[in-house]
Amino acid sequence: MAPAFVPCRLILIGILAILPELSAQPATDESDDSVVDQLLALPDDLEEELPDDVKAFLAELDEESNWFPSFTLSALMGERDNVGLSSVVPQSAYFGEARAEGFLWWQPLDSAWEGLVMLDGRHRRYENNPVADEEQSWLGQAELSWLPLRWFDLKVRTQGFFQDEVIDLSTTAAQRTVLPIQVLGGRADLTARFKLLSGVAIESRAGGLRSDYRELAEDFYSRDWWNGVTWAPARWMKLYYGQQTIDRDYDFRNQTTAGGRSIADTLLAFGQDEEQGRLQFKMKWLGSWRLDVAGGLVENRDNAAGFFNYDRKRWRSELEWVSPEDRWELRVEWEEKATDYLNQTVGAGLNPERRRQDDRLRRGEVIWRFNDRWNARVEYEDTLSESNEVNATYRDRTIWFGLSFES
Numbered sequence: 001m002a003p004a005f006v007p008c009r010l011i012l013i014g015i016l017a018i019l020p021e022l023s024a025q026p027a028t029d030e031s032d033d034s035v036v037d038q039l040l041a042l043p044d045d046l047e048e049e050l051p052d053d054v055k056a057f058l059a060e061l062d063e064e065s066n067w068f069p070s071f072t073l074s075a076l077m078g079e080r081d082n083v084g085l086s087s088v089v090p091q092s093a094y095f096g097e098a099r100a101e102g103f104l105w106w107q108p109l110d111s112a113w114e115g116l117v118m119l120d121g122r123h124r125r126y127e128n129n130p131v132a133d134e135e136q137s138w139l140g141q142a143e144l145s146w147l148p149l150r151w152f153d154l155k156v157r158t159q160g161f162f163q164d165e166v167i168d169l170s171t172t173a174a175q176r177t178v179l180p181i182q183v184l185g186g187r188a189d190l191t192a193r194f195k196l197l198s199g200v201a202i203e204s205r206a207g208g209l210r211s212d213y214r215e216l217a218e219d220f221y222s223r224d225w226w227n228g229v230t231w232a233p234a235r236w237m238k239l240y241y242g243q244q245t246i247d248r249d250y251d252f253r254n255q256t257t258a259g260g261r262s263i264a265d266t267l268l269a270f271g272q273d274e275e276q277g278r279l280q281f282k283m284k285w286l287g288s289w290r291l292d293v294a295g296g297l298v299e300n301r302d303n304a305a306g307f308f309n310y311d312r313k314r315w316r317s318e319l320e321w322v323s324p325e326d327r328w329e330l331r332v333e334w335e336e337k338a339t340d341y342l343n344q345t346v347g348a349g350l351n352p353e354r355r356r357q358d359d360r361l362r363r364g365e366v367i368w369r370f371n372d373r374w375n376a377r378v379e380y381e382d383t384l385s386e387s388n389e390v391n392a393t394y395r396d397r398t399i400w401f402g403l404s405f406e407s
Helices: 006-024 035-040 052-062
Strands: 067-080 093-106 113-126 134-149 152-168 178-195 200-213 220-234 237-250 269-284 288-302 310-322 328-346 353-368 374-387 394-406
Antiparallel strands (some): 067 394, 093 113, 113 134, 134 152, 237 269, 269 288, 288 310, 310 328
16 A cells, blocks of 8 residues: 655655754743753642642652652452443453553653653453453553654654453454464664744554464554655644555465455455644643544555455544542543445445444543552443344443542
């Protein structure tokens, strides 16, 4: 597929043209100060109005520490009503779940470098469920950023992940495939960001992803290129637009005919073009509010007869509220995806209808921080997948109750 996005190339040409002008502009004392420097210079009465976590952060800065660790441990219990994502006989189960999340941030005050190391994982154990005894997922991430100038920064990121869960692979499989699957993989990417005038910034990223599936011939390597532009006309609003190209090459899977039959001595590959728009609002009114709304289009094409070709529309929104005392936190998420296959059909007859799949996610979370270290939480998730293919519609709902310790 052609990876070129002409508008982004024009943007890059434009930025190269005005970089000398930006670098030649005299900087005021205020613009030279970093956000951290401005916070440290706040008067005492204004500093008292800052959130508790920001004041704790500044206190650590006063102690001249370049390292800022934090971690959260959670213990939860709950119920899931369709562990195997079955469209015929849903299997519900009670479970216990442990979560761990840790951050280590390195930020020297007078340096253009900063780093971040993160570990996020969960392990779930089901009670008397025939589909799966347990599930787990782990993600490790390391970032190193270089910010030599006010208008430019560069970031290198690496990730490693392990997933042992029931996964729906129907989108990329020749038939509906839902299995307990183990996946081990890693990712690396390089991101460059240019800050222009009037709150405009452009960003480009190139990366690669490797996924190895145990006992399943789904292993692949992918490469992606992403270009985007953001505009923040006010402190409470940000607009975003981005385009991405992904090329995925499978290690073992064969290409297919238009009818889905395997072609020997070939290897399957996918190409995706995606564009996405996003709007974010932040405001202060009886606490802190954040609204995030996004929509996008995806075109997936294979390197054969087009059996896996599909177009997808995606909409997503998230609303978050944090109380003035930072004691309560509410979050609501909503996501819908509509996938239309160009060549796959369902049913029989002279003119069978094309395969279609609609996925919907609803998620809610309530957190009560009853002291500085402990919080209680309730979470709810509702997933619905509907298709015109026989035995391909299912629903899955999960509810959690638990405690978390933060440090």
